[in-house]
Amino acid sequence: MGSALMTSPDDTSYAGRYPAGGQAFPHRHLLGIGHLETHEILYLLDEAEQWVKLNRLPQKHSDRLTGLTIINAFFENSTRTLLSFEIAGKRLGADVVNMHAAQSSVKKGETLIDTAVTLNAMRADAIVIRHQSSGAVALIAERVGCPVLNAGDGQHEHPTQALLDALALRHKLAEQGRPSSDGMMNGLVVTICGDVLHSRVARSNILCLHALGARVRVCAPPALMPAGIEAIGAEPFHDFEAALKGTDVIMMLRLQNERMSGQFIPSPREYRHLYGLTLERLKRWAPDAIVMHPGPMNRGVEIDSNVAELAGQSIITDQVEMGVAIRMACLDVLTRRQRGVPGWAEGAWV
Amino acid sequence: MKQLRALTITGGKLVLHGGVVSGAIRCVDGAIAAIGDVSPEDGDEIVDAKGALVAPALVDFGVFAIDKPAFHFGGIARAALMPDRSPPLDRPSAVRFAAQSGKPDLWVHPLAAATVGLEGTHLAELALMRDAGAKAVATGRSWIADSGTMLRLLQYAAMLDLVVVSHAEDGGLTGNAAATAGEMASRLGLPSAPAEAEALAAARDIALAEMSGARLHLRQVTTAAALDLVRAAKARGVAVTAGVTPAHFMLSDLATKDFRTFARLSPPLRCEADRQAVVAAIADGTIDVIASGHDPRGPEDKRLPYADAEPGMAGAETLLPLTLTLVRDGEITLERAFDLLARNPARLLGVAAGELAVGNEADLALVDPERPWIVDSARMEATAGNTPFDRQPVQGRATALWKGGARIED
Numbered sequence: 001m002g003s004a005l006m007t008s009p010d011d012t013s014y015a016g017r018y019p020a021g022g023q024a025f026p027h028r029h030l031l032g033i034g035h036l037e038t039h040e041i042l043y044l045l046d047e048a049e050q051w052v053k054l055n056r057l058p059q060k061h062s063d064r065l066t067g068l069t070i071i072n073a074f075f076e077n078s079t080r081t082l083l084s085f086e087i088a089g090k091r092l093g094a095d096v097v098n099m100h101a102a103q104s105s106v107k108k109g110e111t112l113i114d115t116a117v118t119l120n121a122m123r124a125d126a127i128v129i130r131h132q133s134s135g136a137v138a139l140i141a142e143r144v145g146c147p148v149l150n151a152g153d154g155q156h157e158h159p160t161q162a163l164l165d166a167l168a169l170r171h172k173l174a175e176q177g178r179p180s181s182d183g184m185m186n187g188l189v190v191t192i193c194g195d196v197l198h199s200r201v202a203r204s205n206i207l208c209l210h211a212l213g214a215r216v217r218v219c220a221p222p223a224l225m226p227a228g229i230e231a232i233g234a235e236p237f238h239d240f241e242a243a244l245k246g247t248d249v250i251m252m253l254r255l256q257n258e259r260m261s262g263q264f265i266p267s268p269r270e271y272r273h274l275y276g277l278t279l280e281r282l283k284r285w286a287p288d289a290i291v292m293h294p295g296p297m298n299r300g301v302e303i304d305s306n307v308a309e310l311a312g313q314s315i316i317t318d319q320v321e322m323g324v325a326i327r328m329a330c331l332d333v334l335t336r337r338q339r340g341v342p343g344w345a346e347g348a349w350v
Numbered sequence: 351m352k353q354l355r356a357l358t359i360t361g362g363k364l365v366l367h368g369g370v371v372s373g374a375i376r377c378v379d380g381a382i383a384a385i386g387d388v389s390p391e392d393g394d395e396i397v398d399a400k401g402a403l404v405a406p407a408l409v410d411f412g413v414f415a416i417d418k419p420a421f422h423f424g425g426i427a428r429a430a431l432m433p434d435r436s437p438p439l440d441r442p443s444a445v446r447f448a449a450q451s452g453k454p455d456l457w458v459h460p461l462a463a464a465t466v467g468l469e470g471t472h473l474a475e476l477a478l479m480r481d482a483g484a485k486a487v488a489t490g491r492s493w494i495a496d497s498g499t500m501l502r503l504l505q506y507a508a509m510l511d512l513v514v515v516s517h518a519e520d521g522g523l524t525g526n527a528a529a530t531a532g533e534m535a536s537r538l539g540l541p542s543a544p545a546e547a548e549a550l551a552a553a554r555d556i557a558l559a560e561m562s563g564a565r566l567h568l569r570q571v572t573t574a575a576a577l578d579l580v581r582a583a584k585a586r587g588v589a590v591t592a593g594v595t596p597a598h599f600m601l602s603d604l605a606t607k608d609f610r611t612f613a614r615l616s617p618p619l620r621c622e623a624d625r626q627a628v629v630a631a632i633a634d635g636t637i638d639v640i641a642s643g644h645d646p647r648g649p650e651d652k653r654l655p656y657a658d659a660e661p662g663m664a665g666a667e668t669l670l671p672l673t674l675t676l677v678r679d680g681e682i683t684l685e686r687a688f689d690l691l692a693r694n695p696a697r698l699l700g701v702a703a704g705e706l707a708v709g710n711e712a713d714l715a716l717v718d719p720e721r722p723w724i725v726d727s728a729r730m731e732a733t734a735g736n737t738p739f740d741r742q743p744v745q746g747r748a749t750a751l752w753k754g755g756a757r758i759e760d
Binding site: 034111112113131133134135136138139153154155156157200203226227228229231232 | 531532533534535536537538539540541542544608609649650653654655656657658
């Protein structure tokens with residue numbers, strides 16, 4: 001390939017961090033952070049910056065994806081991720097269609113493969129998929145002729161969540177006067193606390209933060225801690241306060257209600273007793289830490305309202321804002337080949 | 351299929367229990383009549399083995415489908431059928447039907463369901479099923495959770511002199527797991543269970559077998575911890591035997607990478623250390639049987655998200671060549687390979703086969719142990735090509751097969 005053409009009209013100060021043209025992101029799909037090189041993660045983060053700017057303007061519109069059809073196929077209920085992808089597609093000028101498969105023919109026994117073939121026949125230009133089974137999105141991706149974005153598959157990955165978290169964190173660090181010239185987060189200590197075992201958000205974040213050079217801690221009771229988590233790049237803790245000590249960033253995970261009724265955790269109040277992020281705990285063990293949560297929150301269980309809304313430290317609403325920008329960047333980058341963007345139309349997929 | 355003419359195979363290397371010797375073998379009226387320095391008699395059909403191995407046809411202990419073309423490709427003349435049919439083999443009529451279903455050129459030995467509906471609560475009619483042709487009793491794909499039921503089953507089977515074939519995985523620990531807990535399962539986000547689920551179940555079953563004096567066969571033992579328990583029990587003189595399928599000595603859970611559902615097995619693939627422990631246990635005699643676990647599954651069962659896919663692999667065609675890799679690696683001798691594949695399973699079933707011995711059924715295979723071929727899931731004899739060994743080059747093929755002295759033509 002070797003084309004030195006600009007990757008996008010907004011290419012600015014990041015040139016040189018990654019290979020030229022389409023080699024900067026040579027993937028057909030976005031299935032997980034685990035498939036990405038560090039410079040590819042940085043590329044998506046950098047690409048999102050232009051959309052952060054655009055989204056803060058009164059006229060938040062680009063025509064870049066005009067004429068393209070994006071299908072959001074959500075086999076599992078979702079409000080915020082679906083909305084975020086829908087807004088992202090619309091701001092780029094694409095025609096966005098939402099398919100709520102949780103109430104569709106999938107329930108009538110149509111197989112996932114048949115659904116994939118059907119979606120493909122609709123000639124979508126990108127498909128965004130959420131599914132309750134790990135690996136389901138990759139399975140569909142094999143059967144369709146357009147890019148597939150994983151919006152969460154079972155307990156496997158939720159890559160755009162990890163990317164938006166990294167972007168929100170990057171902005172907060174810059175605001176605090178700790179910007180990074182190379183985009184990395186070397187040495188930053190991030191603690192992810194909650195139901196790590198069942199969390200695709202945790203997996204994608206561990207992989208993403210680890211790739212960016214952060215030191216990742218995970219904190220959960222044994223029943224909610226996956227085996228072999230060290231091998232993925234995280235240091236396991238059971239004691240929340242020990243994990244909090246020395247932490248720069250605290251990322252709380254949502255604990256599903258059904259897991260708090262005796263099978264994994266005796267009760268919500270017992271969980272809060274051990275793992276709830278209260279203001280007292282925060283002030284005592286990590287007084288300056290940045291607080292994050294992927295939402296939706298169980299206020300009063302894993303996080304208290306006064307922590308979630310703590311000015312200067314909580315970036316929970318920033319995460320939501322960055323979500324739109326990241327998804328715009330992903331949709332833009334992944335559709336460049338079919339749009340014939342110079343430098344992106346040739347070369348092999350990885 | 352009846353043997354019409356006496357058969358003498360000359361010029362072969364005979365795989366006997368004690369070793370491999372050059373010689374001939376003569377079969378009359380479906381049975382082996384003479385072995386070694388024998389000459390064909392007038393009127394014999396004469397086959398020149400041209401230096402190939404003359405081995406007992408394989409006895410595949412524990413399959414989930416009657417898939418004749420795949421078995422014949424794999425040199426298998428007898429298969430012990432698991433009771434996990436729909437409906438289960440829990441009635442004498444079902445057993446009798448299954449026992450006839452492969453004849454004349456494949457003998458199916460039904461394993462009677464230990465409990466009604468394989469539900470693990472009520473003992474099935476084991477004596478009636480034995481008399482209908484069941485050669486052993488099996489708990490099926492799952493174990494019997496209730497220890498009291500398991501003890502009564504073992505005591506009853508001991509009285510009837512039937513081997514009890516158990517699936518050693520503690521159901522409380524495994525739950526809906528699709529993988530072994532560890533790095534791979536955590537990366538893929540799959541529901542997983544600790545490998546110790548196997549040792550827990552094996553320990554209980556061995557203790558109950560020891561108490562009841564029953565013969566216990568753990569159909570698949572795949573972890574170092576459970577193999578240690580079997581080894582120790584054997585040393586104490588407990589009548590326990592162990593089996594495994596080639597997947598568990600060839601592959602670790604790395605094979606499940608990218609959600610490859612053809613590698614979704616039950617029990618699930620283990621870590622590399624456990625795989626090596628299985629190889630060591632085959633070499634030291636702790637494992638007695640290697641079987642295919644043949645379970646062909648089409649796309650409706652396999653082309654699904656990993657945890658939603660059914661476990662199992664089509665293994666009949668690759669059973670022999672994958673076992674022969676252990677011979678080439680120097681882990682076992684050639685004659686021991688056929689003990690694992692034929693003699694030992696035949697003894698568990700109590701059938702006069704699986705070994706080249708005068709008086710045994712003339713179930714024979716000519717085997718070229720070096721012949722190279724490539725496993726191709728798109729072009730298999732089995733009813734489905736769900737093999738985790740797709741595109742893998744292997745060596746060893748059965749080139750001819752006789753059931754009861756009668757040649758099985760392709």
